[in-house]
C-alpha cells in the first residue's frame with residue numbers, strides 16, 4: 001500500500017540525507033556541484049521521489065514529497081502556498097476518486113505525514129516556522145524535528161526542545177502524538193510515553209559508514225574530535241523518528257489522515 | 273584608541289558567543305529565556321556594546337555593533353538598510369568632525385571591519401548572503417566566516433569554503449585579505465599566505481571550560497561523542513580569526529578604513 005510523506009525545511013538542514021538514512025538507500029542522490037554563476041533558486045518547487053520498499057515484512061509504495069526553495073529566498077512570504085496546494089490537490093484527487101462508480105481500487109496519494117525541519121539555532125521557533133506549521137497542522141500529521149542536532153550539546157537540546165514545545169503550545173499548533181489505547185499493555189504504554197517525552201526529535205542523518213566506538217562499522221559522521229553514531233540513542237533521536245514514522249505508527253498515520261484530516265477537509269470543501 | 277567592528281548574521285549562528293570568545297569576556301550576557309507568548313522580533317535593531325580592553329599590551333576602546341533581527345523575518349527585503357545606515361552615519365560623523373576648526377581629537381567611530389556569519393548549510397551562499405555582502409563590501413573591510421563550523425566534517429568544510437569562494441568571485445564581492453608588503457620577511461609572508469588559505473574561516477565559539485584531550489581545561493563544547501576545542505587549530509579556525517581581527521592586522525583594518533573606504537565614501541558624498 002501507499003505511504004506518502006512530505007519533508008519541509010530550508011535548504012541545508014540535512015533533509016535529503018535524513019530521508020536516505022531512514023530508508024537506508026540513496027532515494028536522493030548526492031547533490032551535484034552547481035555552477036556558481038547559475039541563478040540561486042528562489043521559488044518553491046514541489047518534487048516527489050518514489051520507491052517500493054519492504055518494512056517489517058510489509059511491502060510499501062513509498063513517496064517522499066519535497067519543496068526545495070522553501071525558506072531560502074530573501075522574501076519568503078507565501079512560500080508555503082505551493083505546499084498547501086500540493087496537500088489540497090492530493091485530498092481533491094481522493095475526493096474525486098471517491099465519487100466514481102468503481103471505488104474498489106482508489107489509490108491513496110494523500111499526505112500521511114509532514115516532517116518539518118527546525119534549524120538548530122538553540123533559541124526558539126522562527127516566525128516562518130510558526131506561520132508554516134499553523135498553515136498545515138489541520139491538514140497533515142505534523143512531525144517537527146530538530147535538524148542536524150549534532151550542532152547542539154545535550155543540555156542545549158533539552159532547553160531547545162522545551163522552548164519549542166512552549167512555542168507550539170502558546171501558538172496552538174497541533175503536532176502528531178502517538179496515541180495509546182485502553183487495550184494497550186503496560187510495556188506498550190511505557191514505550192509510547194518514552195517516545196512522546198523525546199518530541200520534538202533531535203535528529204542526525206548519515207549514510208556514510210564510520211568506525212563506531214566498539215570498532216564496528218556504523219552509520220555516522222566523523223569529526224576530528226569524535227564520531228557521532230546515527231543509530232545510537234545516546235547521540236540523537238534518529239531511531240525514535242524511524243520508530244514513529246515507519247516502524248510502529250505507520251498505520252496510525254494513514255488512519256488519522258483518512259478518518260480525521262481528510263474528513264475535515266472534505267466537510268470543509270463540500271460546505272463551501 | 274578605538275576599534276569598532278560590526279557582527280552580522282541571522283539569530284542563532286553563535287555571534288554573541290563568538291564575540292565573548294574573541295575577547296574572553298561576557299561582552300554579551302547569557303540570553304534570558306524569552307516569554308514564548310511574546311512577539312517574535314521581526315525588525316532589525318542596531319545595538320552596540322563597548323569595553324576597554326588590552327591586547328598585546330595595547331589599550332583599546334572596543335565597540336561591537338550588532339544587528340539583531342537581520343535575516344530572521346519571513347520577509348527580509350531591505351533588512352540591510354538599518355545596517356548600511358549605521359555604517360554611513362558613522363562615516364558622516366567623521367566627515368563632520370573633520371570639517372571643524374579643532375580637529376586634533378577626532379574620535380574614530382567608523383566601522384573598521386564587518387564580520388558576516390554564514391550559516392553552515394554545506395551547500396553555498398544564500399541569496400541574502402550575496403545581496404548583503406554586495407551592499408557593504410565597498411564600505412567596510414568584509415570578513416565572512418562560517419558560523420558553528422563544528423556542524424561540518426573536515427571534508428565538508430573544505431568543499432563549502434571552495435563553493436563560498438566561487439560564489440564570492442563570481443559575484444565580484446570584495447573581502448578583506450591580509451596584505452603583504454615588499455619589506456616583509458619570508459616567515460611573515462608564509463604566515464600571511466597560510467592565513468589567506470583558510471579564508472573564509474570556519475569558526476566555533478565557546479566560553480565554557482571543558483577537559484581537553486590532554487586532560488587540562490580548555491574552552492570548548494562537550495558532546496557525548498567528543499569535545500571540540502575552540503583554540504585547537506585542528507578543530508576550527510577560531511585562532512585564525514582572532515589573529516586576523518585582533519592580533520596581527522588591527523592596524524591594517526583601521527588604516528584601510530581611514531585611507532581607502534572612508535575616502536571613497538567622502539568622495540562619493542561630496543560629489544553628490
Ligand SMILES: Nc1nc2c(ncn2[C@@H]2O[C@H](COP(=O)(O)OP(=O)(O)O)[C@@H](O)[C@H]2O)c(=O)[nH]1
Pocket residue numbers: 010011012013014015016017018031147148149150151203204205206393394395422423424428
Ligand atoms: N551536522 C550535520 N550535518 C548533516 C546532517 N545531515 C546532513 N548533513 C550535511 O549537511 C549538508 C546538507 O545536507 P542535505 O541532506 O543536502 O540537506 P538538504 O538541503 O536539507 O537536503 C551536507 O553537507 C550533509 O552532509 C546531520 O544530521 N548533521
Ligand SMILES: Nc1nc2c(ncn2[C@@H]2O[C@H](COP(=O)(O)OP(=O)(O)O)[C@@H](O)[C@H]2O)c(=O)[nH]1
Pocket residue numbers: 121122123150151152156282283284285286287288289290303419420421422423475476477478
Ligand atoms: N555548535 C555550535 N554551537 C554554538 C557555537 N557558538 C554558540 N553556539 C550555541 O548556539 C546557540 C546560539 O548562540 P548565540 O551566541 O546566542 O547566537 P546568536 O543568536 O548569533 O548571538 C547557543 O546555544 C550557543 O551555545 C558554535 O561555535 N558551535
